[in-house]
Amino acid sequence: MPLSPLDHDRRYGELDHVMRAYLGQPADDTPDTPGQALTAYLRRTWHQRPWALAVAERQLRDYADNPPGRLRLRLGEFYAVPDVGLPQDGIQRWLYCIADHIKHSIETGEVPPPATPVTHWEWHARFPELGQFLGGWFSQDMPDEFDGHDAAVQDYRGSADPQLVAQLVGELHELLALDLDESDYALAIAELGMEVDAPAPYSPSGWLALVAERLATPRTDYGPPASEM
Known part of the structure; x- marks a missing residue:
């Protein structure tokens, strides 16, 4: 067996x-x-x-x-x-x-020096939650499932555990810290599962920075009005 x-x-x-x-x-x-x-x-x-x-x-x-x-x-x-x-x-x-x-x-003790990921496996090993986010919410079906990129981001935020959201924000900052060319950022997010373009007028890195900023902003969900409690 x-x-x-x-x-x-x-x-x-x-x-x-x-x-x-x-x-x-x-x-x-x-x-x-x-x-x-x-x-x-x-x-x-x-x-x-x-x-x-x-x-x-x-x-x-x-x-x-x-x-x-x-x-x-x-x-x-x-x-x-x-x-x-x-x-x-x-x-x-x-x-x-x-x-x-x-x-x-x-x-x-010979260790390969730090470097930008060079293989599909390494991209996902280094940025696991970003791979989940881009592959799960920004596949080619995204336009049929959400009204736009912002709606997909908010759906992720509303459904993911806050600790995973925090992990994603950290991975976004780590990716941006690599300071790649825009063409390399486009290749990176494609390796990580994104199958749609970044929304106009943003470049790939500009959109990633925007997503990191929005996800890092504390939610203002204070529960239902007093009359409903």
């Missing part, structure tokens, strides 16, 4: 994080140099969850040492490595290569 969620996380939870970092990216790691996807994973994981690196290194080696055999394949009790563009006989060698780079990073 397929793995339970608990068994999956025990055996492959952090391995799965590493593999997700490669979605849409080439598995171009060499014994001397980690590729772009692994560099992004190392940069973000060192910053947010440094303890998880040792777990990833162990799970990668365990999987490479014991690839799923016919019985586990038939029962579904295994983790399916996504297609990363490598031949099947090259997967094991690649997993060892990734594990070696992670081990080297842990033992030497």
Whole structure:
């Protein structure tokens, strides 16, 4: 039978994080140099969850040492490595290569320097609530669901937990602090799930700043009038 969620996380939870970092990216790691996807994973994981690196290194080696055999394949009790563009006989060698780079990073303390996200995975790992906000409220269906951008922002504010709203405001300020070109801000919000243009006359960064300001303004909801209480 397929793995339970608990068994999956025990055996492959952090391995799965590493593999997700490669979605849409080439598995171009060499014994001397980690590729772009692994560099992004190392940069973000060192910053947010440094303890998880040792777990990833162990799970990668365990999987490479014991690839799923016919019985586990038939029962579904295994983790399916996504297609990363490598031949099947090259997967094991690649997993060892990734594990070696992670081990080297842990033992030497070599951490990729801070940088603007370079992969889809890294954008969402760095700005998780902004990804939820843009992908959930500003998909291509937004014009059919709301009267405009302001209405979508207010719907998010009215339905999201205040702590998540505060987290989003922080992520908006962090994104704006990257001081990107407007074309790069447009690419960033597209990576994070926004499928509509910023409203005229705002540039992408101008609209993000406006959203941050509005969400940071305290709500003036004082409850129903006294006659209704």
